[in-house]
Structures are given as structure tokens and as C-alpha cells.
Amino acid sequence: MQLKINGQSRSFDSPLTIIQLLQQLELSPERVVIELNKKILTAEAHDTALNEGDNLEIIQFVGGG
Amino acid sequence: MLIYLNEQPEEIAGELSLFALREQKKPQADLLIVNGYPTSNDQALKNGDRVVLIQRGEEPSTEELERLIRARHTPGVHEKIKNSCVGIAGVGGLGSNIAIALARIGVGKLVLVDFDVVEPSNLNRQQYFIDQIGLPKVEALKANLARINPGVEVVAHYLRVTGGNLAGLFASVDVLVEAFDAAEQKAMLTSNFLTQMKDKPLIAASGMAGYGSSNSIQTLKISDRFYLCGDGTTAAEPGCGLMAPRVGIAAHHQANAVLRLLLGEEPE
Structure with missing residues (x-):
């Protein structure tokens, strides 16, 4: 499937949920905020199945403050 | 002439010295600042001068402080x-x-x-x-x-x-x-x-x-x-x-x- 992630088109071999996508990208689900098609998701929505052409912004936080 | 006293515009009729201004406005002031510089000498005030009269150790009231912030920020x-x-x-x-x-x-x-x-x-x-x-x-x-x-x-x-x-x-x-x-x-x-x-x-x-x-x-x-x-x-x-x-x-x-x-x- 084709997804747009942070402005870049990416191809994946099989359909994915958000959590599976984060695993493939080696990102920690607890440290990211995801905007799916301009809508911010809560952590509970991470099992949402992605659709062809979905547009994602993935913001990864690092520690420190 | 127009001067600024503690950030507020003040119209002065005729001549006025720094010490005379202190006498009028705040006789107990022991720190006089003219255009950003502390001074202990009397001097004639000029149009546009910015004067701050301070009594050391005295805290401005909340209203006074807000007036100073308002003047600075517009x-x-x-x-x-x-x-x-x-x-x-x-x-x-x-x-x-x-x-x-x-x-x-x-x-x-x-x-x-x-x-x-x-x-x-x-x-x-x-x-x-x-x-x-x-x-x-x-x-x-x-x-x-x-x-x-x-x-x-x-x-x-x-x-x-x-x-x-x-x-x-x-x-x-x-x-x-x-x-x-x-x-x-x-x-x-x-x-x-x-x-x-x-x-x-x-x-x-x-x-x-x-x-x-x-x-x-x-x-x-x-x-x-x-x-x-x-x-x-x-x-x-x-x-x-x-x-x-x-x-x-x-x-x-x-x-x-x-x-x-x-x-x-x-x-x-």
C-alpha cells in the first residue's frame, strides 16, 4: 500500500494498522503523536487500519525539559 | 517642555532642575536616574528627558508596576x-x-x-x-x-x-x-x-x-x-x-x- 508520511510517499508490501506501521518504522508508540488525514489520534486509536493513500504526520518526541 | 517621570509623560511649565523636580514629586527619593544613567548632581532638565525617582528599598505598588509595564509595552x-x-x-x-x-x-x-x-x-x-x-x-x-x-x-x-x-x-x-x-x-x-x-x-x-x-x-x-x-x-x-x-x-x-x-x- 502507498502512504504519505511527513510529506513523503512510501510503499509497503501489505496492509497495516498504525501500530504495525510504527513497528516497521522502528518508532516507539508511546513517544509519537500521529495525525491521520489532518486528524490527531489518541493512543487508543493506534490499532486503526490504514487505507491506501492515507496521509500521516508522525511527530516523534525526544526526552528533555 | 515634556519630560517622562517614571515612564509617564509630564508637562512642565518653564525651567525646572532635577532636584526641584524631586522636591515636588518625591522628596524622599535617594536614587535619581536621568536618561538611563544614575546621577547625584543637580542639572537643568531638557525637553524629552526621562527621569526615574527611586527610594531605595521601597517596593512599587502592584498598580505602579503595572503602569510601568503598560508604558513599556504600549x-x-x-x-x-x-x-x-x-x-x-x-x-x-x-x-x-x-x-x-x-x-x-x-x-x-x-x-x-x-x-x-x-x-x-x-x-x-x-x-x-x-x-x-x-x-x-x-x-x-x-x-x-x-x-x-x-x-x-x-x-x-x-x-x-x-x-x-x-x-x-x-x-x-x-x-x-x-x-x-x-x-x-x-x-x-x-x-x-x-x-x-x-x-x-x-x-x-x-x-x-x-x-x-x-x-x-x-x-x-x-x-x-x-x-x-x-x-x-x-x-x-x-x-x-x-x-x-x-x-x-x-x-x-x-x-x-x-x-x-x-x-x-x-x-x-
């Missing part, structure tokens, strides 16, 4: 800042610096939330004093803010922000600042706030450890109501600790983003 700007309420989630290195900047410019109300106490290791970057070690940070900060600008209303909550309590804690704020330390907490607050609070902006921070270039710290607009300050990548970890200069830079990016939003400007 009245229209001051009213908008004064009528605003800003929430700060976490008052460590980021939050304590942000709170002080916002109190100095006269933000009317601050809502501070933090579950932590002041530890010795915090003093390398956080706005606390050595005699405040062991105090809840929100209580110590409230006391420090009152010494800077007693006109600011400070609501302090000594507790941990969760997805369940944040809507209640920050119901009255115009803008929320995310100023946590842990990446998981930053993500938790951001996703919960943006999904639960449909019309309020959030200014978060990520990436300000170490002593890399100051210029890598930026303010970015991520989406409609969500702004992110920092370099985005430099995590706090062994060998790359959090230090006052870069944490302060990121904090003041956040504080200026708040100010720009309050004044109707885009923060980016």
Missing part, C-alpha cells in the same frame, strides 16, 4: 496580555523559565501543574533557589513569581497531569504550554489535549539537550493549533545532559510563541 498590547490566561504543564527547566518570562510581561493568569519537588540537580537550569530544595516546584515557582510581578494571578496544582484530568485543569486557559521532561508524557499530553480541547492551541517542545548550536532550535507549526519548539532530535541522555542555555532558548521560543498567539500573530 497600552493596546498590555491589555491583551493582561486579559489572558496561559497553562503550563510541567515547571522544570522549560516551564519555570516560561512562567517567569510570561509573568514579567504581565500575563494576567498562569495555571501551573507539576507533581515534582525541587532537587539539587535541578538548579543547573531551573528557576529555583538553593533554599527551595524539597519544596513542590509549583509552590516554589508561585513564590518566585510573586516576587517578580505580584499582579499575576497564579493557580498552582501539585499533581500529575493525565489524559483524564487535563480538560478540567486547563479549562480556563487561552493557550497551553507542554513543558514536560519525558518523551512519553509529552506525547500523552499532546494527543490528549489536541483531541479533547477543540479550540485551544498547544505549544510543545522537543530536543534541547546538550550544548549544540543555538541556531538549531526553532519554532515550527505542525498543524492548525499545534506548534513545536526545539531542534526535534537532541534527547537528554548520558553524555548529553540538559543545560541552562539551550533549555532556556527552547523555553523562550515557547514563551514568545505564546506571546505571538495572544497578540494574534502566527508563532512560526
Whole structure:
């Protein structure tokens, strides 16, 4: 499937949920905020199945403050 | 001639000396500042001079302090800042610096939330004093803010922000600042706030450890109501600790983003 992630088109071999996508990208689900098609998701929505052409912004936080 | 006395314009008929002005306005003043320079000599005042008369040890009233801030910021700007309420989630290195900047410019109300106490290791970057070690940070900060600008209303909550309590804690704020330390907490607050609070902006921070270039710290607009300050990548970890200069830079990016939003400007 084709997804747009942070402005870049990416191809994946099989359909994915958000959590599976984060695993493939080696990102920690607890440290990211995801905007799916301009809508911010809560952590509970991470099992949402992605659709062809979905547009994602993935913001990864690092520690420190 | 027109002079400015303690930032207020004052029309003077005819000639007047500095000492005569002191005699008229504040005979007990023992520190005289003319156009930015302290002086102990009498002198003729000229059109446009800015004179400040101070009695050492005397604290200005809250009204006097607000008058000085209003004159410095211009009245229209001051009213908008004064009528605003800003929430700060976490008052460590980021939050304590942000709170002080916002109190100095006269933000009317601050809502501070933090579950932590002041530890010795915090003093390398956080706005606390050595005699405040062991105090809840929100209580110590409230006391420090009152010494800077007693006109600011400070609501302090000594507790941990969760997805369940944040809507209640920050119901009255115009803008929320995310100023946590842990990446998981930053993500938790951001996703919960943006999904639960449909019309309020959030200014978060990520990436300000170490002593890399100051210029890598930026303010970015991520989406409609969500702004992110920092370099985005430099995590706090062994060998790359959090230090006052870069944490302060990121904090003041956040504080200026708040100010720009309050004044109707885009923060980016």
C-alpha cells in the first residue's frame, strides 16, 4: 500500500494498522503523536487500519525539559 | 517642555532642575536616574528627558508596576496580555523559565501543574533557589513569581497531569504550554489535549539537550493549533545532559510563541 508520511510517499508490501506501521518504522508508540488525514489520534486509536493513500504526520518526541 | 517621570509623560511649565523636580514629586527619593544613567548632581532638565525617582528599598505598588509595564509595552498590547490566561504543564527547566518570562510581561493568569519537588540537580537550569530544595516546584515557582510581578494571578496544582484530568485543569486557559521532561508524557499530553480541547492551541517542545548550536532550535507549526519548539532530535541522555542555555532558548521560543498567539500573530 502507498502512504504519505511527513510529506513523503512510501510503499509497503501489505496492509497495516498504525501500530504495525510504527513497528516497521522502528518508532516507539508511546513517544509519537500521529495525525491521520489532518486528524490527531489518541493512543487508543493506534490499532486503526490504514487505507491506501492515507496521509500521516508522525511527530516523534525526544526526552528533555 | 515634556519630560517622562517614571515612564509617564509630564508637562512642565518653564525651567525646572532635577532636584526641584524631586522636591515636588518625591522628596524622599535617594536614587535619581536621568536618561538611563544614575546621577547625584543637580542639572537643568531638557525637553524629552526621562527621569526615574527611586527610594531605595521601597517596593512599587502592584498598580505602579503595572503602569510601568503598560508604558513599556504600549497600552493596546498590555491589555491583551493582561486579559489572558496561559497553562503550563510541567515547571522544570522549560516551564519555570516560561512562567517567569510570561509573568514579567504581565500575563494576567498562569495555571501551573507539576507533581515534582525541587532537587539539587535541578538548579543547573531551573528557576529555583538553593533554599527551595524539597519544596513542590509549583509552590516554589508561585513564590518566585510573586516576587517578580505580584499582579499575576497564579493557580498552582501539585499533581500529575493525565489524559483524564487535563480538560478540567486547563479549562480556563487561552493557550497551553507542554513543558514536560519525558518523551512519553509529552506525547500523552499532546494527543490528549489536541483531541479533547477543540479550540485551544498547544505549544510543545522537543530536543534541547546538550550544548549544540543555538541556531538549531526553532519554532515550527505542525498543524492548525499545534506548534513545536526545539531542534526535534537532541534527547537528554548520558553524555548529553540538559543545560541552562539551550533549555532556556527552547523555553523562550515557547514563551514568545505564546506571546505571538495572544497578540494574534502566527508563532512560526
